[in-house]
Amino acid sequence: YSSSVAMQGTMLGLVVTTGTETFFGKTAKLVESASHVSRFQKAVMAIGRYLIYISLALVAVLVSAEIYRQAPVFQVIEYALILTVASIPVAMPAVLSVTMAVGALALSRMKAIVSRLDSIEEVAGIDVLCSDKTGTLTQNKLTLGEPVSFSDASVQDAVLAAALASPIDDRDAIDLAVVRGLSDEGVLERYSQKKFIPFDPVSKRTEAEIIDPDGALFRVTKGAPQVILDMSTPDADLRRTVEAKVDAFAKQGDRTLGVARSSDGKHWVFLGLLPLFDPPRDDAKDVIADANRHGITVKMVTGDNIAIGKHIAATLGLGGNILSPDALVEGTEEGELDAASVHQIGEADGFAQVTPAHKFAIVKALQKEHHLVGMTGDGVNDAPALSQAEVGIAVSGATDAARSAAALVLTAPGLGVIIHAIEEARRIFERMNSYAIYRITETIRIMVFVVLTILFYNFYPITTVLIILLALLNDLPIVTIAYDNTWLSPVPTQWHMKRVLALASTLGSIGVIETFGLLVIAMHFFGLTRAQLQSLIFLKLVVAGHLTLMVARTRQRFFRPPYPAAVLLAAILGTQSVAAAMVGFGLFVAKIPWVDVGFVWAYALAWIIVEDEAKLIVYRLLSDRQRRGASQRDAELPDNQNVSTVGDQRRIGGP
Numbered sequence: 001y002s003s004s005v006a007m008q009g010t011m012l013g014l015v016v017t018t019g020t021e022t023f024f025g026k027t028a029k030l031v032e033s034a035s036h037v038s039r040f041q042k043a044v045m046a047i048g049r050y051l052i053y054i055s056l057a058l059v060a061v062l063v064s065a066e067i068y069r070q071a072p073v074f075q076v077i078e079y080a081l082i083l084t085v086a087s088i089p090v091a092m093p094a095v096l097s098v099t100m101a102v103g104a105l106a107l108s109r110m111k112a113i114v115s116r117l118d119s120i121e122e123v124a125g126i127d128v129l130c131s132d133k134t135g136t137l138t139q140n141k142l143t144l145g146e147p148v149s150f151s152d153a154s155v156q157d158a159v160l161a162a163a164l165a166s167p168i169d170d171r172d173a174i175d176l177a178v179v180r181g182l183s184d185e186g187v188l189e190r191y192s193q194k195k196f197i198p199f200d201p202v203s204k205r206t207e208a209e210i211i212d213p214d215g216a217l218f219r220v221t222k223g224a225p226q227v228i229l230d231m232s233t234p235d236a237d238l239r240r241t242v243e244a245k246v247d248a249f250a251k252q253g254d255r256t257l258g259v260a261r262s263s264d265g266k267h268w269v270f271l272g273l274l275p276l277f278d279p280p281r282d283d284a285k286d287v288i289a290d291a292n293r294h295g296i297t298v299k300m301v302t303g304d305n306i307a308i309g310k311h312i313a314a315t316l317g318l319g320g321n322i323l324s325p326d327a328l329v330e331g332t333e334e335g336e337l338d339a340a341s342v343h344q345i346g347e348a349d350g351f352a353q354v355t356p357a358h359k360f361a362i363v364k365a366l367q368k369e370h371h372l373v374g375m376t377g378d379g380v381n382d383a384p385a386l387s388q389a390e391v392g393i394a395v396s397g398a399t400d401a402a403r404s405a406a407a408l409v410l411t412a413p414g415l416g417v418i419i420h421a422i423e424e425a426r427r428i429f430e431r432m433n434s435y436a437i438y439r440i441t442e443t444i445r446i447m448v449f450v451v452l453t454i455l456f457y458n459f460y461p462i463t464t465v466l467i468i469l470l471a472l473l474n475d476l477p478i479v480t481i482a483y484d485n486t487w488l489s490p491v492p493t494q495w496h497m498k499r500v501l502a503l504a505s506t507l508g509s510i511g512v513i514e515t516f517g518l519l520v521i522a523m524h525f526f527g528l529t530r531a532q533l534q535s536l537i538f539l540k541l542v543v544a545g546h547l548t549l550m551v552a553r554t555r556q557r558f559f560r561p562p563y564p565a566a567v568l569l570a571a572i573l574g575t576q577s578v579a580a581a582m583v584g585f586g587l588f589v590a591k592i593p594w595v596d597v598g599f600v601w602a603y604a605l606a607w608i609i610v611e612d613e614a615k616l617i618v619y620r621l622l623s624d625r626q627r628r629g630a631s632q633r634d635a636e637l638p639d640n641q642n643v644s645t646v647g648d649q650r651r652i653g654g655p
Helices: 004-011 022-035 039-068 073-088 092-109 121-125 156-165 173-180 185-190 225-231 236-251 282-295 307-317 337-345 358-368 380-387 400-406 416-457 463-476 475-482 497-525 530-552 566-585 592-634 646-652
Strands: 112-114 128-132 192-197 205-211 217-223 254-262 266-276 297-301 374-377 393-394 408-410
Touching: 004 297, 004 374, 039 073, 039 121, 039 358, 039 416, 039 497, 073 416, 073 463, 092 112, 092 121, 092 475, 112 121, 112 416, 121 393, 121 416, 128 358, 156 185, 156 217, 156 254, 156 380, 173 185, 173 266, 173 592, 192 646, 205 566, 225 236, 225 254, 225 266, 236 254, 236 266, 236 307, 282 307, 282 416, 297 307, 337 358, 358 374, 358 380, 374 380, 380 393, 380 400, 380 530, 393 400, 400 566, 408 416, 416 475, 416 497, 416 530, 463 475, 463 530, 475 530, 497 530, 497 592, 530 566, 530 592
Parallel strands: 128 297, 128 374, 374 393, 393 408
Antiparallel strands: 112 408, 192 205, 205 217, 217 254, 254 266
16 A cells, blocks of 8 residues: 655655665666667657668769769759758658647646657557556545454554554555544544654555553554564464455455554564455546557556455456466566566456566566556656556656656546547657658659659759758648647557558659659640749649648548648648749749649649549558458467457557
8 A cells, every 4th residue: 555655755765674685776776677769769760761761872863863964063962962951851850849749738738747758659559558556446535444353452442553553644545544443533642653664565564653641662563464464473263364354355345454563563463454445436447448449458456465456357347367476576576577477467457466576577578578568656666667668657646756757647546547648649649650651752752753854854853942942831831730630540559660651652652753744744735944844843842742741641531531620721721822922923933824833733633632542552452461460470379369359450550
């Protein structure tokens, strides 16, 4: 139960010794070993490398051809440099960062604060959520049941001892429930607390040194029943009776405190058991079902015993496979588990009787099963698991240490906050994914077209000034994609780079054919000068670029929901109007007839139908290939390990 007081004491220098090594020394080691690499950084680097390699290869072809034709060297180098700079996605980190920053603001309104921006992309990919029980799945509103006393002590004697073994100030939910169980709370004023040792997750108990009204000194302790019972050196009958009572309370969902008293601090008398009931949150069962519909498996993680864990899990519909990690992670506090233990942890519905080292090992085991893990916690003892998980989640009321280790900090209780945050993160991811496809498409469209035109026609289809203007008109308004309406993925998302590159390369290749076709038509039928042809191509690249974004931003037909946000549509139409005005009125560029401006618009609108159909074909082919791969993997697995449905989609990254 509550460890916040102990953790705060630790920060002030309190050390709880467990044998020859302190618990907090172990925690520090686990925090140091906790690490993972951001998927967002990997994706940005992969996209950047792909575009740079394409750009450098095409520039090399361009420079070689121009030198062979004995073109002016400095002119070739200048054009090659500008073309390279324009094609490299220098704006991509900024656009993606703005998208995540806007998303972080939206998440904060949902009572979920992001500690680092790139964690948003990881929140979108969570497929296993390890949730603590108290305050997240339950209300953390404890009520004291009917205590059971032993050793000739009365029920009130046991309750009084437990109340005296509580801190005087900053009482938590457990301490308050115990104090309220006194028939007269004023009796506490007759005693003075000389010393108090707070709870820690290793000793699993609190202890206080008390002076009674007569001035006599004695000690009281409360905590995990098995710990308190062992301190009392019970006989066999007492042990059987106490264990039977604890099991009976656990089966009805009550957590139990053991209480003992000692006159000398060495010989303890077991006074009784105090059952405490923490009812499930009213929305917990529905939220868990909603998480499952989103492709997220919720695993309960609690320090309570297995019987309590199974009772709560059954009430919330979590499943009955609740394990104690003791046997699985014994002697493996660094989280290195054998394959059998890793598999058992992956198959479990939840875990009971866990320690901080267990949490850390559970996270690492799930990661070995290729899951992207979210882990909740509230104390410094949870820091290793929060740091190791892709998404550490500090729940409402967490300590500063937990917040520092977490990627997501909740300011409202309950699991629903996390699910809402995951939904918003998936929308943010889709916006970033759409921009990535658009950016790659545009680089391929511009670079390949320019190089082919120079090779075949010995003609620069766009000037260096127009290249700079094109980059500005394409990249500046695209920042508004951070506000776009988007599709909500029904399964966890991740960067599926083969799909992104395949779709972008297809759209980019179509764009090359489309632009080359317009150039040929204009050269043979429009009677334009070379400068006017450059203006025409400039307008075409601006118009077609943003129309391609309309195709890339959705997996449906571009004219179906979700429709583009008003701010994105306004930015696109604004830049289109600026480009049209520039070429129509001859501002900074050669003027072309307005009828040609209208033709470019009609031409680009016609080709968007072709691009949209190609997009659907690519998605269909990739989905068929994914399903065939999943079926083949299932055929190679034992019957009880088939994962081709939702579970496999989670690992792959969606349909």
